[in-house]
Amino acid sequence: MTTIVRESVALGKGSANRDEALQRLVPKILGIILVEGGKLSGLGGRSVRLNGGLELSASGRLGPHRIMLSAYRPSGETTVKVLSLHITDEPRFADPAFYRYVDKSIAVLSWRRGDWEEIVLNHPGQEQSTAELLASGVLAAE
Incomplete structure (x- = not known):
């Protein structure tokens, strides 16, 4: 019998x-x-x-080599956007004043830190890069 142990990883909240x-x-x-x-x-x-109603969404409507990524969390009777990012796999063509994070590949429009991050990090899914998601073609069919 195989036991899967997932490490719960807390993210620091400082800038x-x-x-x-x-x-x-x-x-x-x-x-x-x-x-x-x-x-x-x-x-x-x-x-x-x-789990917990957390919704994750990606859209390629920003154009080639760019993704709009969002996360929404239920809060009482409403749903609140807790993350809004623009991501590029070609930072050399992006505005470095806007794409300020992770080697100039991510722009943070809004980010509400919270336990929703633990839901994502503890999910058994595999990590993928921006280039892999764009190359998969799943966003092209929007």
């Missing part, structure tokens, strides 16, 4: 840890969306609903 947190969260979110994603009512692009 100095943003790059580190994004380097861990984003590939995990992209992998979950690539493997488990589909079309969810009310969300564009490719989306997936995880």
Whole structure:
């Protein structure tokens, strides 16, 4: 019998840890969306609903080599956007003043830190890169 042990990883909440947190969260979110994603009512692009009602969504509508990535969390009677990113796999063509994180490949539009990050990090899905998600073609069919 095989026992799977998943390490719960807490992310630091200081601004100095943003790059580190994004380097861990984003590939995990992209992998979950690539493997488990589909079309969810009310969300564009490719989306997936995880435990606790957490919804992850990716859209390629920003153009070639760019993804809009979002996460939504239920809060009482409403749903709150807890993460909004623009991601590129070609940072040399992106505005470095906008794409400020992870080697100038991620722009943070909004980010509400919380336990939703643990849901993502503890998910058994495999990590994927931005280039792998774009190359898969799943966002082209939007």
